[in-house]
Amino acid sequence: MEHPLExxxxxxxxxxxxxxxxxxxxxxxxxxxxxxxxxAQRGNEKIFTVLWAIVSGVFLVHAFLYLSHSGPVLxxxxxxxxxWFMGLYGGQMGPILYVTLxxxxxxxxxxxxxxxxxxNIAWTILQLSLLAAGWAMTDDEFQKIILKPDNVPIPMxxxxxxxxxxxxxxxxxxxxxRIARGEPVLEKxxxxxxxxxxxxxxxxxxxxxxxTFILIIWAVLLKAPLEQPATxxxxxxxxxxxxxxxxLQEMLVYYDxxxxxxxxxxxxxxxxxxxxxxxxxxxxxxxxxxxxxxxxVSIFMFGFVVLWVTLIVLGTFLRGPNWNFFGPFEYWDPxxxxxxxxxxxxxxxxxxxxxxxxxDFKVRFGDFFGPIIRELPGILxxxxxxxxxxPLLARTVMRSFFLRMGFVRFILLxxxxxxxxxxxxxxxxxxxxxxxxxVAIPEIFFNx
Amino acid sequence: MSVGDFxxxxxxxxxxxxxxxPRDRRNRVVVMLTNVFLHLHPVSIRKSGIDLSYxxxxxxxxxxxxxxxxxxxxxxxxxxRPTLEHAYNDILILRDVATLxxxxxxxxxxxxxxxxTIWLHMYRVFLTGSYKPPREFNWxxxxxxxxxxxxxSFTGYLLPWDQLAIWxxxxxxxxxxxxxxxxxxxxxxxxxxxGDVSLIHSGSDARFILLGGRFVSGETLLxxxxxxCVAIPLAVAVLIAVHFWRVRKDGGISGxx
Numbered sequence: 124m125e126h127p128l129e130x131x132x133x134x135x136x137x138x139x140x141x142x143x144x145x146x147x148x149x150x151x152x153x154x155x156x157x158x159x160x161x162x163a164q165r166g167n168e169k170i171f172t173v174l175w176a177i178v179s180g181v182f183l184v185h186a187f188l189y190l191s192h193s194g195p196v197l198x199x200x201x202x203x204x205x206x207w208f209m210g211l212y213g214g215q216m217g218p219i220l221y222v223t224l225x226x227x228x229x230x231x232x233x234x235x236x237x238x239x240x241x242x243n244i245a246w247t248i249l250q251l252s253l254l255a256a257g258w259a260m261t262d263d264e265f266q267k268i269i270l271k272p273d274n275v276p277i278p279m280x281x282x283x284x285x286x287x288x289x290x291x292x293x294x295x296x297x298x299x300x301r302i303a304r305g306e307p308v309l310e311k312x313x314x315x316x317x318x319x320x321x322x323x324x325x326x327x328x329x330x331x332x333x334x335t336f337i338l339i340i341w342a343v344l345l346k347a348p349l350e351q352p353a354t355x356x357x358x359x360x361x362x363x364x365x366x367x368x369x370x371l372q373e374m375l376v377y378y379d380x381x382x383x384x385x386x387x388x389x390x391x392x393x394x395x396x397x398x399x400x401x402x403x404x405x406x407x408x409x410x411x412x413x414x415x416x417x418x419x420v421s422i423f424m425f426g427f428v429v430l431w432v433t434l435i436v437l438g439t440f441l442r443g444p445n446w447n448f449f450g451p452f453e454y455w456d457p458x459x460x461x462x463x464x465x466x467x468x469x470x471x472x473x474x475x476x477x478x479x480x481x482x483d484f485k486v487r488f489g490d491f492f493g494p495i496i497r498e499l500p501g502i503l504x505x506x507x508x509x510x511x512x513x514p515l516l517a518r519t520v521m522r523s524f525f526l527r528m529g530f531v532r533f534i535l536l537x538x539x540x541x542x543x544x545x546x547x548x549x550x551x552x553x554x555x556x557x558x559x560x561x562v563a564i565p566e567i568f569f570n571x
Numbered sequence: 572m573s574v575g576d577f578x579x580x581x582x583x584x585x586x587x588x589x590x591x592x593p594r595d596r597r598n599r600v601v602v603m604l605t606n607v608f609l610h611l612h613p614v615s616i617r618k619s620g621i622d623l624s625y626x627x628x629x630x631x632x633x634x635x636x637x638x639x640x641x642x643x644x645x646x647x648x649x650x651x652r653p654t655l656e657h658a659y660n661d662i663l664i665l666r667d668v669a670t671l672x673x674x675x676x677x678x679x680x681x682x683x684x685x686x687x688t689i690w691l692h693m694y695r696v697f698l699t700g701s702y703k704p705p706r707e708f709n710w711x712x713x714x715x716x717x718x719x720x721x722x723x724s725f726t727g728y729l730l731p732w733d734q735l736a737i738w739x740x741x742x743x744x745x746x747x748x749x750x751x752x753x754x755x756x757x758x759x760x761x762x763x764x765x766g767d768v769s770l771i772h773s774g775s776d777a778r779f780i781l782l783g784g785r786f787v788s789g790e791t792l793l794x795x796x797x798x799x800c801v802a803i804p805l806a807v808a809v810l811i812a813v814h815f816w817r818v819r820k821d822g823g824i825s826g827x828x
Contacts, residue, residue: 294624314827316616317621321593324609330628347679364742365728367686367724405704409699416700
């Protein structure tokens, strides 16, 4: 029987698994020498050496199978199950699951950071993700997405952000422990000065050579994409923005373009520039730390890792034709129809709650005041959110912030956080009660 | 006398490098002060400033990518004309005729890499609290550089003039028509009118300014080309100078106080 995978792909996967096997062998050797270096006879190092050698063997078997063109393929059952599962709940299970898991995972990562930064744990997560990526590659639909030349930066982004998040937290955990013991932070130990020539200029030279090398290899292996000549007559489906803007495009599901494309990006830029002027915490300047800057680090990491990077990944891998959600192994069917039963808050309030038809408002109150009175519940809610919440926070949970920051800084901080929270809030409202707009005045394009 | 010594003692060599090779402490200091490129650096630096587990090297790599993109970009300009008639064909010819050509690949992958490295640079600077006083202003300059980098990448995306390009830019620039007050489908735009004549319509709104037309067209191509090759790189170059200058003036690469 013909093997379902092309020979070229099998070779590529074989080489991939071979590299991962070498990686694990290296890690096993590292543990072996770690055991010889530490004179305290804990014995764990030997166990880890054996463990990672075995893992290396597992990857080696994979490499062998694919190089001999008889590699295993992800079973139909798994693929169908994920597609079915993510399509539950009117097709909303996918986004709900994805966003919820990223947020839960993020919170767990920060809370149990001491656990997650341990080399063995971080390495285990990396190996599981590499194995999952390898197996996913045996699926046609997944291949189609990942092999698009312009999608190559996405795996690079995932793994580099993952690696550097680990690196930062690893260092932060060490520094926090040192601070708790009253010792100087790691960076303080490297306080003496060295000459820039040769130490820095050579580092820079090596970095430039490595970067050039990687770029040339990348450029030789992968051709830049060139599709059919541009025509305004035929729009591709899906039409996607460049990958770094896919987080913004994802926001279009929940907000109109004026919010998702203009107001929120503007707030991101203003918010980023404002950070040094809001952050009144003078600790943690010039070294990695979490304990000294819990609030700032958590908020920033949430914004960058969860709201920016994971939404880019979502937009790349899981959004197909008509920007519908598709499971990772699901065929991108342009005719996939999802029930669109989203309703506005005004409808929920007046029609479902007060049994008043929405058409009456314009007749009774005129073209100008009709829509405004119709949308009063939503306008009131937004007003309360923007103007009543900050003083409330200042008097309750964020009282200490308010007292230390002063009025202007506090209002700026809370406003920026409110805009940041606007996306998750709208997501939850959409999933929970199918809410389309909180305020809907399409007459002047004012929909929130 | 060896050939090396002969060259190093020649008048030409000495006119270029005014000091002996940087082998001893004195000349390692002098070399940093007498070379225009090297003098962007300080003479000496805190040891943590060259520790990769602290700096991640991402800012430096971002700058290197900018240089790489400038060089490959200038070379690409020899092959490319930003008109509806030529743009796509020029890219085709570049792909099919230039043997072993990887110019466009180097430029495109370098651009992707620069977006990632600049994000990681910002991530590192934040996580080490390096934006804190006295570096508040330089953080702001960095944010503007980040935005300009994304705009550079975005404007460059259109230039091949294929389906991928035109529709990505269409999706991206459609946002501009929803700009509050300034986009013709933005909230409040309907209020801006003189008598019955509305000031903001599809021929006068923010998107029209961006695209030079009501949709992505030849005018857009020219506009994005000029922005991509001249206007934004110039702005970036100036801001990089400010950014580097302020790194030095605000106390060098950050470190614990």
